[in-house]
Amino acid sequence: MDYENKLVLAPMVRVGTLPFRLLSAxxxxxxxYGEEIIDHKFLKCERRVNDFLGTTDFVEKGTGDVxxxxxxxxxxxxxxxxxxxxxxxxxxxxxxxxxxxxxIDINMGCPKSFSISGGMGAxxxxxxxxxxxxxxxxxxxxxxxxxxxxxxxxxxxxxxxFARRIEMxxxxxLAVHGRRIKDRPRDPAMWCEIADVVSxxxxxxxxxxxxxxxxxxERIKSVTGATSVMVARGALWNASIFHAEGKLxxxxxxxxxxxxxxxxxxxxxxxxxxxxxxIMHYSCLEFEEGKAVTKSKTIADLANFYGEDGYYQLxxxxxxx
Ligand code: FNR
Numbered sequence: 001m002d003y004e005n006k007l008v009l010a011p012m013v014r015v016g017t018l019p020f021r022l023l024s025a026x027x028x029x030x031x032x033y034g035e036e037i038i039d040h041k042f043l044k045c046e047r048r049v050n051d052f053l054g055t056t057d058f059v060e061k062g063t064g065d066v067x068x069x070x071x072x073x074x075x076x077x078x079x080x081x082x083x084x085x086x087x088x089x090x091x092x093x094x095x096x097x098x099x100x101x102x103x104i105d106i107n108m109g110c111p112k113s114f115s116i117s118g119g120m121g122a123x124x125x126x127x128x129x130x131x132x133x134x135x136x137x138x139x140x141x142x143x144x145x146x147x148x149x150x151x152x153x154x155x156x157x158x159x160x161x162f163a164r165r166i167e168m169x170x171x172x173x174l175a176v177h178g179r180r181i182k183d184r185p186r187d188p189a190m191w192c193e194i195a196d197v198v199s200x201x202x203x204x205x206x207x208x209x210x211x212x213x214x215x216x217x218e219r220i221k222s223v224t225g226a227t228s229v230m231v232a233r234g235a236l237w238n239a240s241i242f243h244a245e246g247k248l249x250x251x252x253x254x255x256x257x258x259x260x261x262x263x264x265x266x267x268x269x270x271x272x273x274x275x276x277x278x279i280m281h282y283s284c285l286e287f288e289e290g291k292a293v294t295k296s297k298t299i300a301d302l303a304n305f306y307g308e309d310g311y312y313q314l315x316x317x318x319x320x321x
Pocket of ligand 1: 010011012013015034035036081107108109110149177189208209210211230231232233234236277
């Protein structure tokens with residue numbers, strides 16, 4: 001996979017499922033990350049080809065939940081992001097999915113207590129030996145690209161040192177979120193500290209943080225020197241951020257998202273969560289739309305609220321022919 005000059009959809013829990021990734025790609029995202037999936041959970045899954053949908057599903061044994069769904073259309077741009085704290089487990093989980101995705105990414109930036117207490121996410125930022133072990137194990141045993149995503153460490157010098165060690169493990173690219181562990185999303189991303197990493201490494205660095213409009217892609221590139229840019233909230237709030245001709249109306253994006261969730265039989269929980277995140281940005285969950293989404297129990301309920309009943313009937317009927 002080529003990581004130069006790319007617009008990248010960031011990994012987002014509950015958001016980065018197949019419909020949202022395809023939506024972002026339709027508007028111009030070149031690389032699309034899936035949501036972080038924890039190795040323990042993925043190891044409980046089995047791979048199943050879903051002929052009805054034309055997808056490959058990773059289904060949790062016992063519950064039957066689809067933990068990860070992908071399709072051939074995105075094979076060359078989908079990055080599977082994993083949460084892990086152990087190289088043997090990480091490799092076993094990666095081997096399950098590696099033939100179906102373009103790259104495997106390790107999350108080293110999540111500051112949530114669930115991740116940190118399990119030794120995953122940002123906890124890895126203080127364990128360079130373990131990081132080296134995980135990344136070299138994946139690199140040696142997998143054919144596809146291996147990457148990771150980090151946050152800034154407590155000084156630019158430490159971030160650069162850590163990034164250099166990551167580069168030595170042979171990864172294809174490194175995504176850098178320009179915030180420290182303690183920073184909140186409202187704190188400004190420090191693009192100048194991403195620039196320090198870009199100038200110290202020779203592998204592609206993907207710059208991430210505070211890109212909310214198409215023009216910001218050029219701005220962050222010129223400040224950091226990175227040629228590829230990753231965007232999370234800007235895409236969540238309007239996936240057409242990747243569209244060079246300007247953003248499309250938010251109402252249209254939301255409807256298209258709902259149609260894709262119908263088409264790909266997306267899980268209702270993550271569909272609702274994504275819609276709620278979109279609504280909260282523009283409006284309030286206490287208004288009619290927010291309440292209707294909150295009380296929806298099925299994709300059919302959501303289709304009904306968004307006036308997509310006809311499309312829902314058409315899609316579900318055609319599946320059983
Ligand atoms: C995230 N982020 C994130 N990061 C990651 O590595 N794995 C993940 O699964 C998630 N999940 C997630 C969910 C949601 C709803 C948001 C908003 C964010 C962090 C994200 O990828 C990104 O690094 C930050 O949001 C900073 O980028 P923006 O939002 O400033 O473009």
